[in-house]
Amino acid sequence: MSKQEISPSVIRRLPRYHRFLGELAEQGTVRISSKELSRQMGMTASQIRQDLNCFGGFGQQGYGYNVRALRDEIGQILGISAHRRTILIGLGNLGRAIASHVSFPECGCELIGLFDSNPFVAGKDIEGMPVHHADTLSGFCHQEHPELAILCVPENAAPVLAEKLVALGVRAFWNFSHGDLHFADPAILVENVHLADSLLTLTYGLAHETLNDSAEESAASDISASLSTNRKD
Amino acid sequence: MSKQEISPSVIRRLPRYHRFLGELAEQGTVRISSKELSRQMGMTASQIRQDLNCFGGFGQQGYGYNVRALRDEIGQILGISAHRRTILIGLGNLGRAIASHVSFPECGCELIGLFDSNPFVAGKDIEGMPVHHADTLSGFCHQEHPELAILCVPENAAPVLAEKLVALGVRAFWNFSHGDLHFADPAILVENVHLADSLLTLTYGLAHETLNDSAEESAASDISASLSTNRKD
DNA sequence: TAGATTGTTAATCGATTAACAATC
DNA sequence: TAGATTGTTAATCGATTAACAATC
Numbered sequence: 001m002s003k004q005e006i007s008p009s010v011i012r013r014l015p016r017y018h019r020f021l022g023e024l025a026e027q028g029t030v031r032i033s034s035k036e037l038s039r040q041m042g043m044t045a046s047q048i049r050q051d052l053n054c055f056g057g058f059g060q061q062g063y064g065y066n067v068r069a070l071r072d073e074i075g076q077i078l079g080i081s082a083h084r085r086t087i088l089i090g091l092g093n094l095g096r097a098i099a100s101h102v103s104f105p106e107c108g109c110e111l112i113g114l115f116d117s118n119p120f121v122a123g124k125d126i127e128g129m130p131v132h133h134a135d136t137l138s139g140f141c142h143q144e145h146p147e148l149a150i151l152c153v154p155e156n157a158a159p160v161l162a163e164k165l166v167a168l169g170v171r172a173f174w175n176f177s178h179g180d181l182h183f184a185d186p187a188i189l190v191e192n193v194h195l196a197d198s199l200l201t202l203t204y205g206l207a208h209e210t211l212n213d214s215a216e217e218s219a220a221s222d223i224s225a226s227l228s229t230n231r232k233d
Numbered sequence: 234m235s236k237q238e239i240s241p242s243v244i245r246r247l248p249r250y251h252r253f254l255g256e257l258a259e260q261g262t263v264r265i266s267s268k269e270l271s272r273q274m275g276m277t278a279s280q281i282r283q284d285l286n287c288f289g290g291f292g293q294q295g296y297g298y299n300v301r302a303l304r305d306e307i308g309q310i311l312g313i314s315a316h317r318r319t320i321l322i323g324l325g326n327l328g329r330a331i332a333s334h335v336s337f338p339e340c341g342c343e344l345i346g347l348f349d350s351n352p353f354v355a356g357k358d359i360e361g362m363p364v365h366h367a368d369t370l371s372g373f374c375h376q377e378h379p380e381l382a383i384l385c386v387p388e389n390a391a392p393v394l395a396e397k398l399v400a401l402g403v404r405a406f407w408n409f410s411h412g413d414l415h416f417a418d419p420a421i422l423v424e425n426v427h428l429a430d431s432l433l434t435l436t437y438g439l440a441h442e443t444l445n446d447s448a449e450e451s452a453a454s455d456i457s458a459s460l461s462t463n464r465k466d
Numbered sequence: 467t468a469g470a471t472t473g474t475t476a477a478t479c480g481a482t483t484a485a486c487a488a489t490c
Numbered sequence: 491t492a493g494a495t496t497g498t499t500a501a502t503c504g505a506t507t508a509a510c511a512a513t514c
Contacts, residue, residue, distance in 0.1 A: 006441075007504080007505075009504090009505065009506095010505095011434060011437055012430075012434060014433070014437065015427070015429065015430035015433040015434070016413075016427075016430060018433075019411075019412075019427070019430075023412070033470080033471060033472085034471075034472075035471080042415060043506095044506075044507060044508090045471095045507095046506070046507050046508065046509095047505090047506060047507075049471095049472065049473065049474085050473090050474085050505090050506075050507085052473095053472090053473060053474075057472080057473060059471075059472050059473080060471080060472070060513090060514060061470075061471055061472040061473080061512070061513045061514045062469075062470045062471050062472075062513070062514040063470080063471070063472085063514065064470085064471065064472080065472090077437070078433050078436055078437050078440070079436045079437055079439065079440030079441075080433070080436060082436065082439070082440060084436060084439055092334075093329060093330040093333045093334050094330045094334045096326060096330065097326040097327045097329065097330030097331075098330075098428070100326045101325075101326050101327045101428070102428055102429060102432065103429065106429065107429055107432045107433055107436055108433075108436040108440075109432065109436065147439065148435060148439070171439065171442070172435045172438065172439055173435075174431070174432055174435060178252075179252075179256070180249075182275060187442065189435055189438040189439065189442070191431050191432070191434055191435050193428070193431055194248070194249075194252070195331070195334070195335055195426070196248065196335060196336065196339065196340055197245075197248035197249060197252075198407070198424050198426055199335065199340045199342065199407055199424070200247070200248040200251075200311050200313070200340055200341075201244060201245060201248070201424055202381060202405045202406075202407060202422055202424050203311055203312045203313060203315065203317060203340055203341040203342065204244055204247065204310070204311050204312055205405065205422040206312065206315070206317055206380065206381070206404065206405055206422065207311070207312030207315060207341075208239075208312075209404070209420065209422070240480080240481075242480090242481065242482095243481095266494080266495060266496085267495075267496075268495080276482095277482075277483060277484090278483095278495095279482070279483050279484065279485095280481090280482060280483075282495095282496065282497065282498085283481090283482075283483085283497095283498085285497095286496090286497060286498075290496080290497060292495075292496050292497080293489090293490060293495080293496070294488070294489045294490045294494075294495055294496040294497075295489070295490040295493070295494045295495050295496075296490065296494080296495070296496085297494085297495065297496080298496090
């Protein structure tokens with residue numbers, strides 16, 4: 001695993017490579033060139049080769065990349081064969097959806113505990129796992145040492161809770177609570193997820209598309225035309 | 234509303250500005266300088282001023298920005314006072330969470346219909362709205378003309394469904410189904426959301442933090458030190 | 467060998483940061 | 491007026507794309 005700082009832009013593209021290669025593998029595709037992969041993913045072949053070469057030469061000149069091998073390499077770089085001990089706090093609508101919808105093993109995570117402060121929720125089972133009361137969190141952490149916490153709690157509860165968890169040894173947060181989490185210590189990793197922000201980009205797009213319909217439309221097709229022309233790789 | 238193409242990077246930052254300004258307004262903060270806002274948001278004052286000036290001069294020299302006015306301006310730019318007619322298809326765990334967790338009015342959207350192909354789900358009420366059977370989708374669209382569709386359906390169902398919806402007049406997709414959606418027509422807006430991709434960046438971070446603990450730690454503090462020093466604005 | 471396609475360097479492009487004159 | 495802070499231009503930095511020699 002080569003060690004020169006990898007840029008965040010590259011890191012954020014890795015899961016997508018992994019996903020596409022997985023689908024190709026399932027379809028039985030054995031080899032693929034950067035050119036063909038770039039076509040399918042809607043990016044340039046240069047970028048793919050550049051990205052992959054941050055980590056080493058996974059391809060073979062004149063041949064391309066072995067789909068399965070490349071996927072495994074990227075999986076290893078991402079760390080998906082780890083078993084990061086993970087807890088989820090807050091089992092409202094969103095928390096329950098995360099617990100059931102996200103495939104933790106495929107993300108190198110193992111969900112080892114669910115917590116909620118609502119006594120009507122604590123005690124119940126969700127996805128075959130018992131929901132513990134939030135009061136038992138400290139004791140649990142001392143015993144089980146989770147390193148990743150998923151926060152699906154109300155905005156005002158999140159910062160205090162997060163500080164507490166850091167003191168208990170948690171090193172990474174997947175934060176769905178409204179409001180950004182941030183730590184002075186850069187060793188604490190935070191991924192703030194704001195679904196509304198994502199939706200708002202569509203709202204923006206719709207608002208600014210309707211404003212200058214015809215102009216936009218012709219401009220847009222120009223862009224796509226030049227895109228396909230430019231990719232002379 | 235000035236018209237020179239705004240870069241996606243800027244657009245993606247707008248919801249976050251809006252969010253922070255909203256919180257400041259709630260706290261009763263009347264004015265704020267780009268310097269102070271940048272400190273709170275963890276970015277440079279230059280970037281904030283640069284971003285805002287894509288849309289016009291909202292500040293006042295020597296004073297700063299009026300929090301409430303700026304928030305309203307950004308809200309208007311985003312189009313949050315619109316009522317984009319929105320449908321949601323697929324009311325599994327994630328679909329239900331989206332329906333209940335996301336504040337559609339605050340995103341300029343109006344949820345006008347829920348659909349599911351499962352006869353055990355269709356007919357029920359979710360968040361006080363009836364879930365229609367997916368078979369009734371075409372009829373509904375002809376009558377109600379939704380322009381935005383939220384897809385929480387299985388991966389294999391999404392592409393065909395999306396094409397059908399485009400034919401029925403839908404112009405924007407918030408896609409939660411595994412697998413990316415993409416249209417040849419650039420006028421169709423798509424926001425692909427992959428929660429697992431987000432989690433995987435944490436998995437990556439944890440894997441690569443542990444590898445060179447001490448080196449990382451000192452490097453990291455160097456970075457944060459130089460960051461705070463560099464902001465001589 | 468000839469053709470294909472990589473790995474990698476160089477060129478371009480865009481986004482971020484710094485600086486400062488304008489001005490409230 | 492003096493101080494503060496913007497709007498905006500110029501400089502820097504980083505990321506993407508193009509090009510091509512290496513090589514399978």
